[in-house]
Amino acid sequence: MSYIDGFVIAVPAASKQKFIDHAKLGNAVFIDLGATRILECWGDDVPDGKLTDFRRAVQAKDDETVVFSWIEWPDKATRDAAHAKMADWMKNPEKADPRMDPSKNPMPFDGKRMIFGGFAPVFAIEAKKS
Numbered sequence: 001m002s003y004i005d006g007f008v009i010a011v012p013a014a015s016k017q018k019f020i021d022h023a024k025l026g027n028a029v030f031i032d033l034g035a036t037r038i039l040e041c042w043g044d045d046v047p048d049g050k051l052t053d054f055r056r057a058v059q060a061k062d063d064e065t066v067v068f069s070w071i072e073w074p075d076k077a078t079r080d081a082a083h084a085k086m087a088d089w090m091k092n093p094e095k096a097d098p099r100m101d102p103s104k105n106p107m108p109f110d111g112k113r114m115i116f117g118g119f120a121p122v123f124a125i126e127a128k129k130s
Contacts (some may be wrong), residue, residue: 002036002117003076007069010060011109016042018108019067025105029097033082037072058113067109079118087122 011019017048020040027038043066046054054066073079099105 001075001121003073003079005071005073005079005116005120006119007067007114007116008054008058009059009067009069009109009111009114010055012062012065013063013065015108016065022105022108023069025099029099030082032097033085035071035073036076036081039070041068043067057115064109076118076120085114 005126023038023040027035027040030038043054046066048055054060054068058066071079076119086100087101093101
C-alpha cells in the first residue's frame with residue numbers, strides 16, 4: 001500500500017508564485033526518487049479554532065497563508081530510500097541534486113515552522129470513474 005509524507009507550512013501571501021516555483025523545481029526531485037503524486041494546496045478556507053488549528057500549528061502570521069502538502073509514495077521502502085538519499089546529500093552537498101540547492105532554489109518560507117510526518121494509510125475510497 002502507498003505511503004504518505006504530509007506537510008503544513010506558513011508561506012507569506014505575497015510569495016505565492018515564489019512558493020509555486022520553488023515547489024515545482026524541488027518536487028521534481030521527489031518524482032525522480034520514486035514519488036507517484038504530489039499535491040501542494042494553498043489555504044483557502046482555513047478557520048481559526050478554539051483550541052488548536054492549522055495556523056497555530058505553524059505559528060502563521062497575519063500576512064501568511066497556510067499550505068497543506070503531501071507526497072504519495074508507492075510504499076514506505078521507496079520513501080525511506082528517497083529520504084536516505086536526501087540525508088546523504090545533506091552530509092555531502094557536492095553529491096546533491098542541484099534542484100535541492102538552497103542557494104539556487106531558496107525556500108520562500110520559514111522551514112523551522114514546518115510540521116511534517118509520514119503516514120501509513122489504513123483506509124482509502126475513490127469515486128468510480130465514468
